[in-house]
Amino acid sequence: LQLSPAPAHAALEILQRVYGHERFRGRQSDIIDHVANGGDALVLMPTGGGKSVCYQIPAMLRDGVGIVVSPLIALMHDQVAALQQMGVAAAVLNSSLTLDEMREVEGQLRRGALQLLYVAPERLLTPRFLDLLHGLKIALFAIDEAHCVSQWGHDFRPEYIQLSVLHQQFPNVPRIALTATADRETREEIRQRLALQEAEVYLTSFDRPNIRYRVTERTDAKRQLLALIEGEHKGEAGIVYCQSRKKVEETAVWLAAKGIKALPYHAGMDAEKRRRNQERFLREDGVVMVATIAFGMGIDKPDVRFVAHLDLPSSIEAYYQETGRAGRDGAPAEAWLAFGLADVVLLRRRIEESELSDQRKVVSRRKLDSLLAFCEATTCRRVALLAYLGETSQPCGNCDICLEPGDTWDATVAAQKLLSACWRTGQRFGIGHLIDVLRGETTEKVTRFAHEQLPVFGIGRDVDTQVWKTLGRQLVSLGYLIVDTEQFNTLAVSETARPLLKGETTFMMRRPTVKMGRGNRRPRG
Numbered sequence: 001l002q003l004s005p006a007p008a009h010a011a012l013e014i015l016q017r018v019y020g021h022e023r024f025r026g027r028q029s030d031i032i033d034h035v036a037n038g039g040d041a042l043v044l045m046p047t048g049g050g051k052s053v054c055y056q057i058p059a060m061l062r063d064g065v066g067i068v069v070s071p072l073i074a075l076m077h078d079q080v081a082a083l084q085q086m087g088v089a090a091a092v093l094n095s096s097l098t099l100d101e102m103r104e105v106e107g108q109l110r111r112g113a114l115q116l117l118y119v120a121p122e123r124l125l126t127p128r129f130l131d132l133l134h135g136l137k138i139a140l141f142a143i144d145e146a147h148c149v150s151q152w153g154h155d156f157r158p159e160y161i162q163l164s165v166l167h168q169q170f171p172n173v174p175r176i177a178l179t180a181t182a183d184r185e186t187r188e189e190i191r192q193r194l195a196l197q198e199a200e201v202y203l204t205s206f207d208r209p210n211i212r213y214r215v216t217e218r219t220d221a222k223r224q225l226l227a228l229i230e231g232e233h234k235g236e237a238g239i240v241y242c243q244s245r246k247k248v249e250e251t252a253v254w255l256a257a258k259g260i261k262a263l264p265y266h267a268g269m270d271a272e273k274r275r276r277n278q279e280r281f282l283r284e285d286g287v288v289m290v291a292t293i294a295f296g297m298g299i300d301k302p303d304v305r306f307v308a309h310l311d312l313p314s315s316i317e318a319y320y321q322e323t324g325r326a327g328r329d330g331a332p333a334e335a336w337l338a339f340g341l342a343d344v345v346l347l348r349r350r351i352e353e354s355e356l357s358d359q360r361k362v363v364s365r366r367k368l369d370s371l372l373a374f375c376e377a378t379t380c381r382r383v384a385l386l387a388y389l390g391e392t393s394q395p396c397g398n399c400d401i402c403l404e405p406g407d408t409w410d411a412t413v414a415a416q417k418l419l420s421a422c423w424r425t426g427q428r429f430g431i432g433h434l435i436d437v438l439r440g441e442t443t444e445k446v447t448r449f450a451h452e453q454l455p456v457f458g459i460g461r462d463v464d465t466q467v468w469k470t471l472g473r474q475l476v477s478l479g480y481l482i483v484d485t486e487q488f489n490t491l492a493v494s495e496t497a498r499p500l501l502k503g504e505t506t507f508m509m510r511r512p513t514v515k516m517g518r519g520n521r522r523p524r525g
């Protein structure tokens with residue numbers, strides 16, 4: 001039985017004739033072979049890696065129609081238009097069609113005239129449509145953006161969970177699930193929820209070597225951003241992510257007033273305006289899109305030169321996904337993130353106040369902790385990022401830490417001082433007051449509580465206020481200090497701080513970045 005060689009040859013022929021690509025990339029050929037021969041596959045490949053041909057070509061090689069499940073209507077239309085342009089019989093079925101158009105597509109399906117059908121999950125799952133499918137020859141099911149099945153993820157779509165019926169109702173039709181999100185937990189969830197335990201897993205390296213990662217302390221977000229754009233990305237296209245719609249609006253207006261071609265994008269804007277802004281971002285040169293995370297999934301603009309985050313994303317996966325929109329053309333691009341203690345406090349509180357079950361809170365906390373550890377890392381960002389995605393790598397030479405080494409110092413003693421100050425003042429003050437105590441400032445509050453009498457008073461004069469702030473944030477991020485958000489953000493010493501206080505572990509720290517870009521000023525201390 002010699003099944004494999006034939007599809008391999010036929011697949012290459014299609015790649016060249018239909019797509020005009022000379023050869024397969026990475027593991028595309030293996031994946032196509034496997035699925036064309038009837039196997040299930042889970043494909044984890046970074047954005048821009050070339051996932052589409054992995055299901056499109058097997059669909060063309062096999063008898064019948066390939067059914068592609070995709071969560072995004074706009075994206076479906078783009079992909080189908082591109083396929084039709086190449087002469088592939090493709091169609092789309094979703095709520096944006098008129099009744100007549102829908103009938104037309106169903107007719108094509110029944111006549112066996114389609115090679116690929118893109119369909120929204122809620123449409124696919126209707127009993128009527130499943131019935132229709134049972135009467136057809138089906139080449140395969142492709143489940144694009146498969147991470148949407150993950151309840152912990154930021155793109156969760158409840159309908160995706162029901163896609164396991166495909167396996168029950170069509171056990172002999174191969175299924176291929178694809179995603180650009182690859183942390184272990186999500187991967188496991190996809191396998192379980194989509195009943196893909198038996199599927200072959202194809203994991204491509206998630207490294208995006210052309211993206212430079214930089215994480216910095218937020219001091220004056222707008223000015224830092226302006227310095228970034230004017231200093232290093234003048235006239236270039238970029239995306240600026242903010243958490244809130246209000247901040248999106250404000251930032252876009254502010255940048256525009258500074259002469260930057262900036263446009264806002266968020267789910268609260270009217271659809272027409274949103275569509276126009278997206279269109280301009282795609283067609284014009286050098287547009288900076290200031291957006292909430294509502295913007296970006298499925299946006300295929302190859303020359304985005306930078307992605308800036310003015311607030312912390314919700315997790316490392318989200319961060320990876322969002323920054324992955326930079327540099328799809330392979331040319332140098334930048335991922336820049338500014339964050340502060342306020343983000344940490346806000347995200348922690350959001351989890352605590354959420355309706356999530358206890359179990360999910362635990363997962364969310366762990367995800368946030370991983371993200372914070374990434375932000376506070378004193379070793380290569382890329383190594384940390386890839387490690388989270390399950391890959392081991394060497395220091396990259398293309399992140400802030402690799403490029404500006406020597407910026408770490410042993411902050412063990414300073415950390416001990418800050419923890420002691422917190423402890424000695426009764427664990428009921430915020431970072432500002434603790435810094436005053438450490439720096440020996442006789443403020444009204446210090447005098448009122450007689451804190452100038454404490455042995456910790458003035459023991460931190462040798463360290464800058466800004467450095468104390470950074471240290472405080474790092475101790476919070478890493479769980480040594482606990483913020484009580486109900487009590488005016490007062491700080492308490494956590495159990496995990498014990499080894500540090502006893503001098504059993506050391507605490508390394510990045511010096512705060514005072515100036516943006518190259519050349520950091522070294523604070524005293």
Ligand code: ADP
Nearest residue numbers: 021022023024025046047048049050051052053
């Ligand atoms: P993904 O869905 O993984 O983000 P796409 O399938 O959209 O990626 O492919 C990204 C880009 O790479 C597209 O422009 C596509 O035409 C191109 N591409 C895919 N496979 C190949 C290949 N074998 N050779 C050259 N270009 C390819």
Ligand code: ZN
Nearest residue numbers: 380396399402
């Ligand atoms: Zn690095």
